[in-house]
């Protein structure tokens with residue numbers, strides 16, 4: 186049985202023996218892990234090296250797990266990490282490391298930490314940072330930088346890291362004096378994890394890591410410009426409650442903010458008390474139990490017909506921790522045309538950014554929902570729920586169950602069934618992501634981990650690794666697209682090395698399916714550059730030390746999923762699915778939410 | 792509509808890049824941006840003139856406030872303020888034109904700060920409209936070059952002073 190390696194552990198080396206069987210060999214670590222003379226923890230004068238201050242501050246912030254990749258200018262830091270009580274996972278590419286830290290944060294609710302060297306290392310983080318930024322994920326990135334006196338001289342492996350990452354971080358800075366080091370790192374954690382969370386990058390010149398100073402860690406944070414409103418305005422809450430109580434056709438529209446606010450319990454209580462139908466965004470999935478009759482599932486471009494119709498016909502739209510993304514709203518000027526808009530959000534800049542809000546309530550969803558629950562009244566809204574039930578009956582998510590080919594929707598449904606709807610699911614981007622959102626039924630927060638805002642292909646596998654590190658006892662499955670998987674599949678070696686029993690279901694259509702779907706619908710089936718030659722994924726998995734399974738028959742789907750779930754090693758299942766399956770329904774770009782294509786298809790299979 | 796936005800920011804490297812980058816990234820138009828020290832050595836003041844409808848400017852204000860080292864943001868629109876621009880302008884002024892030009896400069900309360908054989912450099916300060924008016928008046932003589940600071944502004948203390 187493969188358990189979690191105990192840290193600090195020796196590296197695990199897998200070798201292919203002559204029979205083609207993978208064997209694990211542990212490279213035993215030298216007993217004496219006491220390290221180099223170069224940088225003792227604290228010298229006689231009570232001074233500490235910057236690198237030690239960094240490690241001590243991280244531990245002080247509760248960090249027990251980090252992701253990252255070494256390099257020249259972070260060597261002092263890595264030396265101090267050598268015997269630190271921190272589990273360290275090394276990805277195969279810094280982008281993967283950043284996604285791992287991000288998914289670790291999404292799965293655990295803690296701050297994810299990633300380290301990279303200067304120049305190429307830091308630049309490789311950018312996609313990961315942008316992904317975390319768009320989805321408001323608390324990540325702290327520490328990057329090495331060339332010596333302070335070389336900055337600006339195009340030194341070897343120098344990049345203007347704070348310049349490059351400024352637009353994709355909530356905040357970033359460079360430490361130029363070791364005296365500010367501990368405080369700056371504490372500020373980074375505070376900023377990353379409070380308010381609307383997001384990634385924060387701290388750039389650390391190598392000389393700062395070596396310089397010594399007295400660090401008692403007591404200096405206060407200095408953030409005069411960082412203010413967060415937590416408690417909602419009482420009067421606004423009362424007008425919100427009054428609007429809800431007066432509404433005949435309300436819809437609750439929930440985004441990922443409710444999950445990052447840890448407010449799903451308050452959401453449930455509020456929605457039940459007021460008796461509201463609930464739809465969520467992609468990132469909101471899991472905030473509300475989808476098995477409840479009031480659940481309308483996901484809304485938007487590939488959302489449920491019943492959620493989209495309900496939004497278009499509601500008289501009050503209650504948005505909580507959501508940001509009216511264009512994938513949710515469709516054509517903006519026709520979005521929820523009959524509704525008064527109530528918006529609860531911690532970020533004042535989200536209010537009235539895309540859609541004009543009638544009743545804004547700025548603050549922490551947890552507090553505001555609890556307050557609102559006190560003031561709302563139960564209201565039956567019989568006619569409204571009846572109408573919703575009709576839409577649900579007429580246009581359920583569906584697919585051709587009688588087809589003899591392997592249907593992606595069947596795979597996701599079967600996986601949901603076999604995992605009891607309880608697995609942690611990560612995804613690639615494209616059709617695979619949408620089928621996952623449509624056919625897996627989520628019931629608890631932090632269960633779906635997907636790149637929503639940025640739509641980063643290649644997120645799924647490293648995200649599964651990060652989530653498994655955070656939740657070693659849970660089943661973690663990456664439902665991926667073949668081309669998404671291609672982008673970061675080297676990280677499978679990371680899962681193998683770290684004995685993380687993640688599962689990967691590749692919905693292999695041999696296409697960039699979502700691109701192909703658009704080309705089919707809007708470019709006359711001219712499939713321009715939307716497919717690549719794929720490898721034999723099962724063989725790739727085996728070569729990297731994981732288990733590989735290939736499925737090309739419908740009848741084998743349940744069996745393969747059972748085998749996959751029973752595996753103790755990382756396991757990749759290559760499902761050769763129906764190549765030109767489409768995602769329905771679909772609100773084409775520029776259309777309004779009720780103008781969905783594919784309704785006839787859903788209706789015919791209802 | 793033109794809005795004058797005043798932002799107190801931490802006096803730290805990177806803040807100007809952050810603010811300017813945010814404007815570019817969000818496709819907001821800056822008419823002018825002035826940064827300078829304040830009475831507090833830890834704070835600078837940025838005065839930004841933005842053109843846009845109320846919703847755009849509302850977003851500008853919120854997005855500015857969201858930047859961590861930005862401490863305080865005020866939109867002066869509709870408020871009694873004092874607003875000033877400073878301009879240095881070099882005008883073509885051969886000796887025979889000077890008798891005409893000097894009273895003109897006087898009228899605008901400008902100051903001749905440099906004199907060459909054919910040119911005059913004038914310093915002029917005031918509300919933007921006055922600066923524009925002076926430029927127009929100088930045009931027939933020939934303007935060699937102009938350097939302007941952009942607007943700085945402060946609210947008036949008493950509302951009645953307007």
Ligand SMILES: Cc1ncc(C[n+]2csc(CCOP(=O)(O)OP(=O)(O)O)c2C)c(N)n1
Nearest residue numbers: 615616617642666667668669696697698699
């Ligand atoms: C890094 C990146 N590059 C390009 C895209 C644009 N894109 C969106 S979906 C998609 C196709 C995804 O193909 P695949 O992973 O096979 O998923 P499928 O749609 O076939 O399920 C592409 C290229 C993207 N989202 N991310």
Ligand SMILES: [Mg+2]
Nearest residue numbers: 666667696698
């Ligand atoms: Mg594909």
